[in-house]
Amino acid sequence: MIPGAGWLRTVWARSVAALSRERLDREFDEELTTHLELLVDEGRRQGLSPADARRAAMHRLGRLDVLRETHREQRGLQMVDQLMQDLKYSLRMLWKTPVFTAVVALSLALGIGANTALFSLVDDLLLRSLPVRDPAHLVQVRQVVLAMGFRKPAEAFAPHAFDTMRAQNTALSDIVGFARLDRPAVLVEGEPESGRDVEQVSMNYFRDLGVAPVIGRMPDASDAAVGVVSYGWWQARFGGRPDVLGRVVTVNGQASEIVGVAPAGFHGLAIDTPADLWIAGRTSMGLQMVARTTPGLTLVQATTATDTVFRELALIPPTFKVETELLPVAGGISQLRAQYARPLLALTVLVALVLLITCTNVGNLLMVRNASRRRELTVRVALGAGRSRLVSQYLVESALLAVLGGAAALAVAQWGVSILLSMLPLTAVPESLAFNMDGRVLGFAALLSLLSALLFGLAPAWRGTRVDVTVLRSSAGSTAPARAVRTGRFLVGCQVGLSVLLLVGAGLFLQTLRNLTHVNVGFNPDNLVQVSIDTRGAGYRDGEAAGAVSRLLLERVAAIPGVRSVTAIRNPVMRHSLSRGMMRVPGLTLPPGESWETADVGPAFFETMGIPLLRGRTFAASDFAVEPRRAFIVNEAWARRYFPNDDPVARGIGIIGIVADVRLAGVRSETAPMTFMMIPKQPDRVSAIEVRTTGHPSTVFAAIRDEVRRIHPRLLVDLRMMREEIARDLATERMVAGTSAFFGLLALLLVSIGIFGVASYAVAQRTTELGIRMALGAGRWAVIRESLSDTLRVLGVGLAAGTLGAIAAVRFASRFISDLLFGLGPADAASIAAAVLIMAVVAIAACIVPARHATRIDPLRAIRCD
Amino acid sequence: MKNKLDILQGTLDLMVLRTLSTLGPLHGYGIARRIEQVSGDRVILNQGTIYTSLVRLQQRAWIRSKWGVSENNRRARYYVITRAGEKQLVAQTEYWERLAAVMGRVLASERSEG
Numbered sequence: 001m002i003p004g005a006g007w008l009r010t011v012w013a014r015s016v017a018a019l020s021r022e023r024l025d026r027e028f029d030e031e032l033t034t035h036l037e038l039l040v041d042e043g044r045r046q047g048l049s050p051a052d053a054r055r056a057a058m059h060r061l062g063r064l065d066v067l068r069e070t071h072r073e074q075r076g077l078q079m080v081d082q083l084m085q086d087l088k089y090s091l092r093m094l095w096k097t098p099v100f101t102a103v104v105a106l107s108l109a110l111g112i113g114a115n116t117a118l119f120s121l122v123d124d125l126l127l128r129s130l131p132v133r134d135p136a137h138l139v140q141v142r143q144v145v146l147a148m149g150f151r152k153p154a155e156a157f158a159p160h161a162f163d164t165m166r167a168q169n170t171a172l173s174d175i176v177g178f179a180r181l182d183r184p185a186v187l188v189e190g191e192p193e194s195g196r197d198v199e200q201v202s203m204n205y206f207r208d209l210g211v212a213p214v215i216g217r218m219p220d221a222s223d224a225a226v227g228v229v230s231y232g233w234w235q236a237r238f239g240g241r242p243d244v245l246g247r248v249v250t251v252n253g254q255a256s257e258i259v260g261v262a263p264a265g266f267h268g269l270a271i272d273t274p275a276d277l278w279i280a281g282r283t284s285m286g287l288q289m290v291a292r293t294t295p296g297l298t299l300v301q302a303t304t305a306t307d308t309v310f311r312e313l314a315l316i317p318p319t320f321k322v323e324t325e326l327l328p329v330a331g332g333i334s335q336l337r338a339q340y341a342r343p344l345l346a347l348t349v350l351v352a353l354v355l356l357i358t359c360t361n362v363g364n365l366l367m368v369r370n371a372s373r374r375r376e377l378t379v380r381v382a383l384g385a386g387r388s389r390l391v392s393q394y395l396v397e398s399a400l401l402a403v404l405g406g407a408a409a410l411a412v413a414q415w416g417v418s419i420l421l422s423m424l425p426l427t428a429v430p431e432s433l434a435f436n437m438d439g440r441v442l443g444f445a446a447l448l449s450l451l452s453a454l455l456f457g458l459a460p461a462w463r464g465t466r467v468d469v470t471v472l473r474s475s476a477g478s479t480a481p482a483r484a485v486r487t488g489r490f491l492v493g494c495q496v497g498l499s500v501l502l503l504v505g506a507g508l509f510l511q512t513l514r515n516l517t518h519v520n521v522g523f524n525p526d527n528l529v530q531v532s533i534d535t536r537g538a539g540y541r542d543g544e545a546a547g548a549v550s551r552l553l554l555e556r557v558a559a560i561p562g563v564r565s566v567t568a569i570r571n572p573v574m575r576h577s578l579s580r581g582m583m584r585v586p587g588l589t590l591p592p593g594e595s596w597e598t599a600d601v602g603p604a605f606f607e608t609m610g611i612p613l614l615r616g617r618t619f620a621a622s623d624f625a626v627e628p629r630r631a632f633i634v635n636e637a638w639a640r641r642y643f644p645n646d647d648p649v650a651r652g653i654g655i656i657g658i659v660a661d662v663r664l665a666g667v668r669s670e671t672a673p674m675t676f677m678m679i680p681k682q683p684d685r686v687s688a689i690e691v692r693t694t695g696h697p698s699t700v701f702a703a704i705r706d707e708v709r710r711i712h713p714r715l716l717v718d719l720r721m722m723r724e725e726i727a728r729d730l731a732t733e734r735m736v737a738g739t740s741a742f743f744g745l746l747a748l749l750l751v752s753i754g755i756f757g758v759a760s761y762a763v764a765q766r767t768t769e770l771g772i773r774m775a776l777g778a779g780r781w782a783v784i785r786e787s788l789s790d791t792l793r794v795l796g797v798g799l800a801a802g803t804l805g806a807i808a809a810v811r812f813a814s815r816f817i818s819d820l821l822f823g824l825g826p827a828d829a830a831s832i833a834a835a836v837l838i839m840a841v842v843a844i845a846a847c848i849v850p851a852r853h854a855t856r857i858d859p860l861r862a863i864r865c866d
Numbered sequence: 867m868k869n870k871l872d873i874l875q876g877t878l879d880l881m882v883l884r885t886l887s888t889l890g891p892l893h894g895y896g897i898a899r900r901i902e903q904v905s906g907d908r909v910i911l912n913q914g915t916i917y918t919s920l921v922r923l924q925q926r927a928w929i930r931s932k933w934g935v936s937e938n939n940r941r942a943r944y945y946v947i948t949r950a951g952e953k954q955l956v957a958q959t960e961y962w963e964r965l966a967a968v969m970g971r972v973l974a975s976e977r978s979e980g
Contacts, residue, residue, distance in 0.1 A: 027943070028917070031894060034940040035913065038895040041938055062912030074921040 028071050036061055083396065090397040100369060101401070104362050107750065108405025108452060111358035113412025114351040114743070116445045120417055122344050123440060124271075124433050125337045129330050131265040133210025134292060139299070139326040140333055141165075141172070141289040141306060146321040153325070156286030162202065164313050171294050171305035174208035177201065177287030178269060178278075186277070187250040188237070196233070198251055199268055199275040200283050206262075209269075216245045216260030225281035227256040231264040233276040251279055271332035290329060302326055336433070340424070343736045346505070346820055353502045354743045355452065360491045360498075361750045363456035366398070367488050368757055370464035377465065390465040398457025399450075406449030410437060413445070423735040425728040463487050488761065489791060492754045493798035496839060499747045500802025501809060503835035506737075506744035508810075508821055511831055513737040515823030516730050522662030522671070524610030527564075528722035529691040531557075531704060532572045533715060547679075549711060550686035554602065556707040557691055562700045564692045567609070568602030568679060572688035574725040578665045583632070583675070586653045588642055596638065596673040599664060600683065605676070606633075606659055608692045616649040616657030619678055623656075629678050633657045638673035666729045668822060690722075697721045736820065748842050755795065755846035763787045763854045775859035787854040788847055795843045803836050878919045880962060881905075883955040886929060886947040893934075893942040894920065920945060928954050 036057050043053030061067075094101045129135040143154045156179065166175050178201040186193040206218035206228060214234075219226045227249045229238070238244040247258045256279050267274030269290055293302040307324035331337070370377075377390060417435040435441075533553070550568050558566045571577040580595045605611075606618045614636060623631050632654055639648055639658050648655045661671035679686060693700050701719050708717045720728075727734070763770070770783055778786075810817060810826040817826040824831070885900045886892060892900070897920075898913035923929045928951030936942035947955070 030941060031917070031943050032914070034893065034936055034938075034942045035895045035898075037938055037940060038893075038936060039913070042899075060913050062914035064914075067914040067917060070918050071921060074918050 024075060025068070025072070028068065032061070032064060032067065083392075086393045086396040087400070089393065090400050093397065094400060097369070100365065101404070104365060104401050105404040105408060107358050108362060108402065108449075109408035109412050110746065111351075111355040112406055112409035112445060112448050112452060114416055115348075115355050115448055116409055116413035116441060117416030117420065117435070118344060118348045118351055119444045120413060120435050120441050121340075121420065121433060122348060123444075125334065125344065126331065126341055128440075130269065130271075130332045131211070131263065135330040137292040137295065138290060138329050139172075139293055139302070140329045141175075141291060142325040142327060143310070144323045144325050146323065154322075155288045157289050158286055159282070159284060161310075162287065162289065165289070165291075165306075165309060168313070169306055169309045171297055171302040172291040173294055174204075175289060175291040176205045176208050177289055178205060179283075179285050179287045180270065180273060180275070181251065184251050185253070189247055190250070193237070196276045197273060198277045198279060200285055200287065201278045201280050202287060203280050203282070205278065205280055206260075211262060211266050213260035214263050215242055216258070218260050219280035223259070223280065225254060225256040225279060226259045227251075228260045228262055228278045228280065229258055230262050230267065230274070230276050230278075232274075234261045249277060249279075251277070254279070256281070269329065269333055271334050272336045288333075290333075293326065299326055299328070336426075340732065342816065342820055343732050346509075346817070347736060347739055350502055350505050350740050350743055353498050353505075354747055355448070356455075357495050357498050357502070357747050357750050359452050359456040360495045361754050362401070362452075363459050364488050364491045364754050364757060366394075366456065366460040367463060367491075368761060370394070370460050371761075373464075387465050391461045394461035394464060395453075395457050398453045398461070402449040402453035402457075405452070406445050409445055409449070410442075413441070420735060420739070423731060423738065425731040459487060459491070488758050489794045492751075492758045492791075493794040493801070495751045495754050496795055496798030496843060497802035497805060499744075499751045500799060500835050500839050501806050502740075502747045503744050503838060504806040504810070504832050506740035507831035507835050508817065508824065508826065508828060509733070509737040509740045511824055511828065512820070512822045513730065513733050516667050516733055519663065519667050521667065521726065522611060522660055523664075525722040525726055527693045527695070527697055528609070529693065529697045529700065529704070530573060530720050530722055530725055531689040531691060531708075532687060532718040532720075533689065533708075534687070534717075544682050546685050547682050549715070550602075550679075550683070550689070552711055553689060553708065556711070557689060557704055560700055560703045560707065562693050562695055562703075564694050565604050565608040566692070567605040567607075567690050568686050569605065569688050569690060570600035570679060570683060570686060572725075573664050573690070573722070574666055574729045576666045576669070576729075577687075585642070585655075587651065596675065597665065598675050598677060600677050600679045602679050602686075605690075608690055609662075610692075611662050612660040614658045614660055615647065616655070618657055618659075624678055624681075627681055629680065630654050631656045631678070633659055633676040635659055635671075635674045635676075636661050637671055638675060641673050667726060668729075733820075733822070748838070751839075752842050752846040755791070755843055756849065759788055759791050759847045759850035760853070762791050763850045767857055770854055771857050771859040771861070774857060780855045783854050783857075784851045788851055791847065799836060799839060799843070802839070803832065806832055806835065876958075877962075878915070879923055880955070880958050882916065882919050882923060882945075883928065883947060883951055883958070886945055887952060887955055891932075891934070891944040891946045893936060893944050895936075895942075897945065923951070926954075927951075 039057035039060055040050075040053045043056050044050065048056060130138065132138070140155070141157070145152045145154055157177070162175060162177055165172065169175075178199050181198045181200060184196070184198045186196045186198060203219055203221060203223065206213075207220065211218070213228070214231060216228075218228065229244060234240060234244055238247075244258055244261065248255050249258060250256075262278070268278070269288075293299065297305075303324055303326045306326060310322075310324055327333075380390065414435045414437070417433075421433060531553075533550070554566050554568055557563060571579065578597045578599055581598045582590060582595045601619075603619060603621055603624055606613060616633075618633065619631065623629075634648065634655055634657075636658060642648070643651075649658060659676070662674075663669050663671060664674075691697075691700065691704065698721070704719060705717065708715050766787055770787055773786065774783060807827065810832075814826045821828075881901050881904075882897055885897050885904075889896070889900060894916055895913070898916045901916075902913075920929070920931075924931060928948055930946050930948055931943050932946065934942060934944045
């Protein structure tokens with residue numbers, strides 16, 4: 001199951017058996033034989049017969065088997081022998097109790113697996129460095145444009161910016177450039193290839209990054225235009241054969257020769273979008289700029305130096321407010337990182353709690369089981385086994401369980417990663433995030449298994465081997481002493497506390513999701529279809545064509561039966577893609593830098609979307625005929641902010657209507673001031689069409705697709721019901737809430753098993769005493785109270801500690817958690833109360849069966865059984 | 867046989883070191899024989915016991931071993947005292963002599979009083 005385990009076992013076995021034991025045994029035998037012969041010779045010299053001489057020699061040398069055994073012992077091999085013995089014994093014990101073994105291994109697999117899955121994702125996104133030379137000094141050079149109250153980073157630089165940077169900036173070295181090509185047309189030896197991701201890179205890209213080829217060479221300054229293929233594509237398309245070198249790839253009409261293959265771990269600098277092919281050469285395209293800062297300089301110093309070069313060379317127009325920014329990118333450039341780092345870290349904390357709970361639970365199970373083995377242990381101690389020997393035997397058993405759990409955990413982790421990724425709204429799962437069973441992941445799983453084994457194995461081993469030989473004399477030797485029970489109770493108390501913490505987290509995230517799904521988006525998302533279109537793939541790049549296509553599409557779709565109305569919007573809804581802007585409004589002085597969200601919409605937008613009109617009117621068809629556009633519509637928040645005291649519609653300043661507040665950018669967006677304009681006749685692009693249907697939206701999907709294909713076969717469209725768009729916008733929250741709810745339930749299950757075990761044990765242990773009390777007339781409740789009071793006290797303490805811990809945790813990590821929540825604060829009293837209540841109910845429920853058991857003790861039998 | 871001393875491990879180790887220091891490289895038989903001769907056959911229960919001591923001394927790097935040929939033309943392991951072993955021999959001998967002297971005095975006085 002674990003690659004390398006077989007190899008390891010072989011080496012282990014050989015080194016122990018062959019190297020040490022067999023060789024040393026053989027040599028010792030030889031030594032003894034020589035010794036014996038010398039003794040025989042001595043006897044012969046004294047005149048003994050050969051037979052007598054041999055007998056005397058054997059007598060003087062000593063018994064060979066005893067000598068061998070003491071020799072072996074002295075050599076220190078005994079330890080290995082003992083370990084093998086313990087291993088065999090443990091395997092037999094685990095085999096004899098398959099249910100116990102399965103339960104323990106399974107819960108460990110879940111705990112370790114969940115942690116490994118999250119480690120794999122966190123490692124890919126946050127910890128791993130790019131496989132290039134000296135990644136620690138890599139930075140991305142960006143220019144952040146400050147305009148209209150927001151920061152817009154500009155990342156693409158023209159070739160002359162690269163040249164001047166290389167020549168003038170001593171703070172940066174190894175300046176490389178790259179750009180992703182937008183849906184390039186790729187031919188290999190004249191044959192079209194579909195769906196290949198291509199990056200245009202600067203000639204020095206591979207050499208200065210320090211990426212060595214698997215085969216072939218990397219581009220150098222003397223090349224004109226050459227290609228480097230990724231390892232993955234080389235394997236998939238070219239069968240991993242060396243004849244890939246020298247082949248010609250044509251990208252958007254430009255032919256290049258393939259000169260090398262990149263190493264397997266290298267997918268480019270932008271890790272979210274791995275590339276199949278890099279074309280190196282001079283280009284007029286704008287490229288993203290990545291460089292190394294000169295060692296010894298701080299980031300601030302390097303930034304200042306870079307900014308100076310930009311300004312001196314007038315690369316920044318003086319009228320713009322622009323800041324230069326150097327972004328450390330040792331781990332690669334990633335949008336996903338910014339988006340998912342926090343949710344993943346929050347889940348990491350939750351699964352760590354789950355593993356702790358699992359370990360205490362397994363520890364408890366082991367302790368209970370070991371208690372039933374006391375008699376056997378006591379006998380072994382009485383026969384002279386040392387305590388360390390017993391402890392080591394227990395630890396071997398724990399290690400075996402951990403190995404079992406850890407191996408299964410790898411499968412769980414792989415499964416977990418694919419589930420988590422499937423819950424995210426990724427169009428394609430980047431290769432960089434996929435579960436890779438590499439050294440780091442294996443090492444993490446192994447380390448975690450080892451730690452878990454120590455965590456759950458040490459206490460039972462220590463407690464369980466404290467035996468008192470005198471108990472052998474009485475028949476009471478089969479029950480555990482009070483100490484073990486106390487340790488068990490303590491562990492359960494810890495579990496309760498940890499579970500409260502976990503439940504508070506799960507409660508906060510579930511409540512967040514609930515709040516978000518109940519947000520009023522301000523329009524009617526039912527029976528609404530969003531058609532996202534991309535005209536560039538079909539070659540419509542200019543405004544006239546884009547406008548014509550969208551008008552044509554609107555007309556055709558409107559004619560489809562089952563479509564009530566149709567409208568267009570420049571940027572799709574629920575994709576966080578609205579633009580910001582401002583406009584001069586007569587009679588209104590705006591503070592400098594003021595801006596708000598704006599949307600360019602088509603005819604019948606508000607009617608189709610179901611956005612209520614509060615005052616005035618919406619855009620009429622005639623408005624769309626007038627250019628330049630004068631009329632616009634504002635939302636309620638805008639009107640309240642800028643015209644708090646009168647009606648802007650009545651002023652005749654272009655505002656023709658006021659509509660209700662609406663969340664178009666995303667569910668989490670605020671209902672801030674917003675204006676609506678009409679799409680111009682020649683728009684730069686129209687990205688979405690909104691279709692209101694009379695029946696279920698899916699009925700018109702096929703018809704819309706047909707119409708699109710009829711307009712242009714390569715027009716790319718993406719059809720989604722608006723409900724689905726909203727769900728996708730909440731996918732991360734749903735993932736966090738769903739995952740934490742799952743682990744919350746798992747924790748409850750584990751903890752109720754733990755409580756049940758401890759409570760049952762408490763009752764069983766006092767059967768005699770309870771029997772006597774009942775015989776003396778004690779009532780039901782008194783018996784229950786008597787038998788479970790200690791347990792309940794510990795549960796209470798655990799509950800209190802957990803509550804305090806949770807309050808402290810949300811305080812401590814308040815800022816971190818706040819960003820993940822919606823509509824409630826981290827110290828949400830309801831969530832904490834709910835967690836405590838649920839935990840308390842589960843705890844009491846887990847005590848009910850043992851409590852009933854206590855009241856049904858037959859006094860006569862109870863007294864007799866001891 | 868009956869009146870052979872049940873000697874302490876350390877004593878045997880010391881005797882082995884002494885023997886190797888005096889006679890140079892020897893195999894197990896040679897060492898055992900020599901100790902029997904010097905102690906008048908009174909120390910060793912059986913000669914095989916010597917090997918436990920030899921392993922112990924090797925583990926502490928006070929002696930080394932190498933393969934050679936015995937006088938009856940068999941492959942035999944020869945033991946050699948190391949520099950650390952020589953040092954140990956000096957220290958242990960001193961200690962042993964002091965202990966023996968003290969023990970002698972104590973035992974003598976006890977006997978005279980008793």
